[in-house]
Amino acid sequence: MTAMTTDLPLTSEKSPATVREATDRRRALMLLSPGVIWMTLFMLLPLGMVVYVSFWTQTTFAVNSTLTTASWERFLSSPTYLGAIGTTLRIWAIVLAATLLVGYPVALFIGLFVKNRTVQTALLVACVIPFWTSFLIRVIAWRPMLGTEGAINVILQKLGIISEPLTFLLFSEFSVLVGMTQIYCVFMVGPITFMIARIDESVIEAARDLGASFGTIFRRIVLPLSMPGVIVGAIFVSVMVLGEFATAASLSGRKVNLLGNIIVSQVGSLKWAFAAVAGVVLTIIITAVITLALRVVDLRKEM
Amino acid sequence: MLTLSGITRRYGDATALDGLSFTVPDDAYVSLLGASGSGKTTLLRLIAGFEEPDAGQIILDGVRLDGQPPHRRDIGFVFQNFALFPHLTVEENVAFGLKYRESNAVASAAEVAERTQAALELVGLEGFGHRGVGEISGGQRQRVALARTLVTEPRIVLLDEPLGALDANLRDRMCDELRAIRERLKVSFLHVTGSETEALTMGDTVAVLAGGRIVQSSGSRALFEAPLNASAAKHLNAWNILSGTVEKDKLRTNAGILPVPGSLSDGQSAQIALRFDRIDVSDAAQVPEGRHHFEARFLTGEFNGPTALSFFRTADGALVQVVDHLSSPRLPRLEEGRTYALHYRPEEVLLFEGAEG
Incomplete structure (x- = not known):
């Protein structure tokens, strides 16, 4: 037997492991810093500023930094503004449900029934085609579709199904809902498709082999495994719909006032303090919605 | 069922x-x-x-x-x-x-x-x-x-x-x-x-x-x-398969012309199978009475615990494997590159008619 001696002289130098750990930590900090700096400068500071400004004193033509709760009191006691919160939440809930209802089957089809990866990608890209044109065009394109002389009314009249044009189609809450669902659906489809496509084919085959019908497999296997995608999609859609103002502005004929529209009009008339109050309220609502969504599914566990 | x-x-x-x-x-x-x-x-x-x-x-x-x-x-x-x-x-x-x-x-x-x-x-x-x-x-x-x-x-x-x-x-x-x-x-x-x-x-x-x-x-x-x-023999990873054509009741393979059991018509394709552990190795001059043999060059050996696998190549390029069970070794000490006689009892041969599948 030969004995191997590994007696190295003890040195006071740092062990290689410590050095490596320090390097790793430095690299992590370097990767983190651009994001942290960006967020601090352009999100945290402005957010703090918005909260601060919401307590400034607003006069008809100017705003000064004397602190007061007057804007908050006016906002919270005005039926118009509280109504706007209600409208925003109602539109959000309906659009969220509609995008899920329209988007999930599409995602299920692309993720589960299309086996070819290339076709999957092509179909996902097809979902994004409307985004190749400007936001405004996408929204305004609904007018010739939904208007009283629009395609739907003309066709329905020609077919003799209706005699008078349907007026609720355009410049109503309905048209806002249709427009938003169309625009934001793809943000629901994407994440859900990715989650469903990640489900191992043999897991579904195993469930079939164990005697489960398609409905049962969907309920017990596919739906639970796609939940993280639903939550991510719901967060995307929520954040965008809650902050919306353009769709409502161009399709509602000023009948639908969202928090976003209030902010736009207040800023337009230089009511900074008041716009700030609406901004803070909107931020609180969005934070609450995201927190709620993350409660439903523990993304850390599922991803 | x-x-x-x-x-x-x-x-x-x-x-x-x-x-x-x-x-x-x-x-x-x-x-x-x-x-x-x-x-x-x-x-x-x-x-x-x-x-x-x-x-x-x-x-x-x-x-x-x-x-x-x-x-x-x-x-x-x-x-x-x-x-x-x-x-x-x-x-x-x-x-x-x-x-x-x-x-x-x-x-x-x-x-x-x-x-x-x-x-x-x-x-x-x-x-x-x-x-x-x-x-x-x-x-x-x-x-x-x-x-x-x-x-x-x-x-x-x-x-x-x-x-x-x-x-x-x-x-x-x-x-x-x-x-x-x-x-x-x-x-x-x-x-x-x-x-x-x-x-x-x-x-x-x-x-x-x-x-x-x-x-x-x-x-x-x-x-x-x-x-x-x-085909079945190939999957067992225990049989050498030599294919060839019949000539006067013998099979011409790339391990030489080997006798086959039974009589087949000339020109017919056939294959014979020899089990890895039924082949013995000796010098060309020392093949025992009553055994068929062909000559092949020892390439290399592979030791895998209870058995040792030896690889031989015939002059015409056929690869032949021989297994030796180390609990009762029967192979002599082999030198790489030297040519030996590989011999076996005639009744150990399996004959399959038809061409290589």
Whole structure:
């Protein structure tokens, strides 16, 4: 037997492991810093500023930094503004449900029934085609579709199904809902498709082999495994719909006032303090919605 | 009894299974041996109903299976990658088939729990029910997959390379356990593998799949000692196969002109098979009386524990393998590059008529 001696002289130098750990930590900090700096400068500071400004004193033509709760009191006691919160939440809930209802089957089809990866990608890209044109065009394109002389009314009249044009189609809450669902659906489809496509084919085959019908497999296997995608999609859609103002502005004929529209009009008339109050309220609502969504599914566990 | 007759399955231009016929008897352990790409997984998927054959019939206990969806076939399938439900615990995985199958679902929670526990005990996993499937080892996952299939009492269990993902020690242990579990349940297992040792160890009957057909199906000992054709012999990894043409009752091969048993007409193609462990080696001058021989150059040896494998190359390029059992060594000390006589008893030769498959 030969004995191997590994007696190295003890040195006071740092062990290689410590050095490596320090390097790793430095690299992590370097990767983190651009994001942290960006967020601090352009999100945290402005957010703090918005909260601060919401307590400034607003006069008809100017705003000064004397602190007061007057804007908050006016906002919270005005039926118009509280109504706007209600409208925003109602539109959000309906659009969220509609995008899920329209988007999930599409995602299920692309993720589960299309086996070819290339076709999957092509179909996902097809979902994004409307985004190749400007936001405004996408929204305004609904007018010739939904208007009283629009395609739907003309066709329905020609077919003799209706005699008078349907007026609720355009410049109503309905048209806002249709427009938003169309625009934001793809943000629901994407994440859900990715989650469903990640489900191992043999897991579904195993469930079939164990005697489960398609409905049962969907309920017990596919739906639970796609939940993280639903939550991510719901967060995307929520954040965008809650902050919306353009769709409502161009399709509602000023009948639908969202928090976003209030902010736009207040800023337009230089009511900074008041716009700030609406901004803070909107931020609180969005934070609450995201927190709620993350409660439903523990993304850390599922991803 | 599961009967397959005339099963054909094509993928585009490639034919995976070509008019295959095969029977799995009741209460038997059948292993299906095939090289990778031979269509053995396809065969299982056809039986389970994940795919349908282009032609042929699959009949289980007199009832035609093909055309029925997988969840109405009552067949157990153990996947190579286990295919456990990642979001469910061990217990929920095992209970899945009981609770959610379309017909005869077990409604009583107590019965589900009881049968789940029994299945977990059967595979030696009592106490693991509450673990997530990500929190257990590969061997334990294999057991969960098995328990999940067995708990629904399928009419036949298909195992797709069930031991492939396990390490060697665990594989040996699972081999014994699989056989023991099957004997207790009295259900037929059809076990697909690419390993001849696994196939021979596990199967009461071993079927060899080659060229889209079952080329032989016999008891493991009979198959190993007397393969019926060259394809079957090739899969056993224990036979040297030399093909050639007949000339005056001898076979001209690239190991030389060798005598063959029986008489064949001139010009006919034929192959002879010589078992690795039935060939002896000596100097060319010292071939014992009454033995056939041919000469070949020693290339290299391979030591693998209880046996040693020696590789020889004949002048015409045929590769010949010889196995020596180290508990009773019979080969002389071999020098690389030297030419030796490889000799064997005439009756050890198997003759297969026909060209190389």
